[in-house]
Amino acid sequence: MPVKPEPASALFAGPLALATLSAPDGPAFPSLVTPDGQALDLRQAFGDERLTTLDVLDRWETALPRLRALAADPALPRVPVAALRVHAPVAPRQVFQSGANYRQHVIDLHVAHRAPGDDRPEEERRAEAAELMDRRAAEDLPYVFIGLPGAITGPYDDVVLPAWAEQPDWELELAVVIGRAAFRVSVEEAPRYIAGYTIANDVTDRATVFRRDMPQIGTDWLRSKNAPGFTPLGPWIVPAESIAHPDDLQVTLRLNGETMQDESTKDMIFTVARMVAYASQTARLLPGDLVLTGSPAGNGMHWGRLLRHGDVMEGSVTGLGVQRTRCVTEVAP
Template sequence: MTTMTAGLEAPFALARFDDGGRTVLGLVAGERIRALTPADLGAEDLNSFLADPDWDRLGDLAVTEGPWRSLDDVSLAAPVEPREVLQAGANYRTHVIQLIMGGLTKGDSTRTPEETRAHAEKIMDARAASGRPFFFVGLPQCVVGDAVPLVLPGYSETHDWELELAVVIGRRAFQVDREHAMDHVAGYTIVNDITTRDLLFPTDVGDIGADWYRAKNAPGFLPTGRFLVPAPFVDPTDLRVVLKLNGEVMQDATTAELIFDVPSLVSTASQTAPLNPGDLLLTGSPAGNGQHWKRFLRDGDVMTGTIQGLGAQVVRCVADGSVR
């Protein structure tokens, strides 16, 4: 069951919830939710609807009488069913500088702290000037709702948080330009991109590169927010992003700090392969990760992540307890 009010500014949003042992799509308005049938949607399923969303249709439904239920009476699942998950890397300047200063990335160990910071700032200036965001791929099977406990794999003690604004793709996007990129955005949700830091840059492969697969794709490592908020109700250019660990603020930034904004990310990602309805595109994480605080996730931790206008997620951490 949910234990938090919706916290939505939008007049309505989409969610998925458990209904007698099956996960169904629902319409959220205020503190209420109702199941949506294909007839309600005017489409066969969620991703078919997102391919050509009729938000006015759902807006009309949101103000009608019907089989509404309290949000507190249902268990919410992830509000999306992506076929692909793309994740933008190094997209907040201060975040990357903190990681480099904290010794996460490979570098010259002879530099002084001042030289390391200057080097990190030079790297980020070059990234911004290049006009080229970069991406890595996550596994859709890692996408879960925040009702699913985050099991911390026993093979590491460096599991970290990365709260991010996530773009939900609507109409198929392939080789679209920046000017038209937002025509392909259906909505937004919250994703916490969990990362196992000591697996990201393996020590046994020299300078070959990062192991994104092992560091970021354990079961449940992409917990989402509770709602898919339609794009017409969200201005992604300046949303406050806050993550609290056991009530203490760890991340607090705004999307105005993104090096590459949402249109740039969608356009660039679409140049290589099509983005399809329902796919997720994560925009990057701001400063304040566990690597910076020298404090990683532990059994019993509770993370509360909020993004302005998108509601909240509450992720509870539990120890693996198994030997791998």
């Protein structure tokens, strides 16, 4: 059974968030959620029984004022979120993922993977890595690759570890949700194209990141990151207007109650706006698309402790709530 959310005095920052919910045996529907844990069915409020959260994001500029008015109206009928199932907040058309975007994380990896025969003190190698990061930032070259929407699962659903995954690892991330079609936008313009933010855990099988049969091909993101359920998402989409400083949010992951990742987005080499602008230089970003911004230091490879059956991951980002997922090993056919 999925891990159930725990009650909280305030589920997220600001007066409202978007969610996709359902009754235990009913169809999923888009919902406005208030921070006290009450949900309003947006199908009724918008007069459209076929409405989805993606539809709301498709019309974000006109929808957001309506959502503000709905959140402020105490007379509208609401249901406790605790009585409903919480799904991934949106089914995106496209998923853009950022790699090597946290300074301390990349430095730690550089130090941990010393070249054969490199006997220099750790301080010297750490200084070298810091210089490399400064150079990368100065050259303005983010690293973005493509994920699959089919890997997304709900914020309280079980994460199935495939039988073939030898080194499954966690990567908690701040995820940007696009609210307007964006193509070749500048860094300065990028914030105007962001509808809001949510939480993503980019689960990765480290053993299949690099192709052993043909090393010259490089990374295999399909195999290592895109198994069904490898991207728990949510629970909510919090509007960008409620998150004043996306480049200063605490990203925290606990494994069975023990803190493994706990870092501010201030450590990102490239800011949220820079990542959105960079992705838009090549691809046309669409409403509802996700831009994952990278994961901070503290992955399982760092701790020498990877995911296994029964593990419970709890991920939080300041103002965006908490997701809790339990790992379940796939039964081999």
